[in-house]
Amino acid sequence: GGTLPYVNHNFPYTVQNATLKDTHTFGPNLIHEFQVSFHRYVWDIVPDQNFTPRSLGINTPDPKIPMPPSLNVSGRFNLNSPFAGSPAQQGNSWALTDSVHWTKGKHALKFGGSYEPLHFYADVQFDSGRYAFSGELTRNQLADFMVGYVSNLSILRERENQKQKVYGVYVQDDYKISPRLTLNLGLRYHYDTPSYHVKDYLSVFIPGYRSKVF
Numbered sequence: 124g125g126t127l128p129y130v131n132h133n134f135p136y137t138v139q140n141a142t143l144k145d146t147h148t149f150g151p152n153l154i155h156e157f158q159v160s161f162h163r164y165v166w167d168i169v170p171d172q173n174f175t176p177r178s179l180g181i182n183t184p185d186p187k188i189p190m191p192p193s194l195n196v197s198g199r200f201n202l203n204s205p206f207a208g209s210p211a212q213q214g215n216s217w218a219l220t221d222s223v224h225w226t227k228g229k230h231a232l233k234f235g236g237s238y239e240p241l242h243f244y245a246d247v248q249f250d251s252g253r254y255a256f257s258g259e260l261t262r263n264q265l266a267d268f269m270v271g272y273v274s275n276l277s278i279l280r281e282r283e284n285q286k287q288k289v290y291g292v293y294v295q296d297d298y299k300i301s302p303r304l305t306l307n308l309g310l311r312y313h314y315d316t317p318s319y320h321v322k323d324y325l326s327v328f329i330p331g332y333r334s335k336v337f
Contacts, residue, residue: 133169138162152226156235160218175251183252183278192251197264214243231297239289244321252278287318 144158170190176183181192194202222235255275258264267274295309 136166154224158220162216193253195255196268197257216241229299234294236292241287245283284321285318288316290314
């Protein structure tokens with residue numbers, strides 16, 4: 124079966140940036156720079172259809188953003204919602220950098236460090252679900268669809284709320300060996316901490332556990 128026209132989505136996307144920088148000159152050979160930057164992005168989902176499974180009489184939780192479910196009738200047709208209730212997402216990141224520029228003789232030294240706390244999260248919600256009909260009840264996929272017998276149902280629960288920290292330090296020396304030759308030397312160390320969930324959530328499978336929602 125083919126995929127039929129069903130529902131379209133718009134994805135409004137917002138990006139915000141802000142930077143504050145201070146440069147202090149201690150003398151002709153010594154300069155200090157400090158900078159704070161902030162970056163935020165937000166993207167949302169706006170479907171052109173807003174009915175939900177519950178409005179059709181299906182007892183499943185409504186998503187935060189009302190939108191139709193995805194339907195698959197095996198061998199017949201697909202009605203796919205590009206994002207079946209995927210949540211709005213947002214990321215906030217800060218960047219603090221500190222550096223010193225020092226010129227002494229034939230050496231132009233630069234050294235400093237950076238710190239970046241990152242935060243990515245999404246609204247917690249259910250999606251509208253993906254319903255599959257395979258003919259298990261009537262031996263006919265379309266007949267199962269007509270009587271509402273679902274062979275498989277998957278629903279997403281989004282709990283994205285991750286944080287991470289990034290550290291960096293460096294030292295650099297531009298050594299002027301002669302008027303026509305400069306040797307560039309440097310060393311950088313960069314470390315990304317493992318990301319972690321703010322509330323220590325972890326996805327696990329518990330044999331024999333029944334849902335209290337469905």
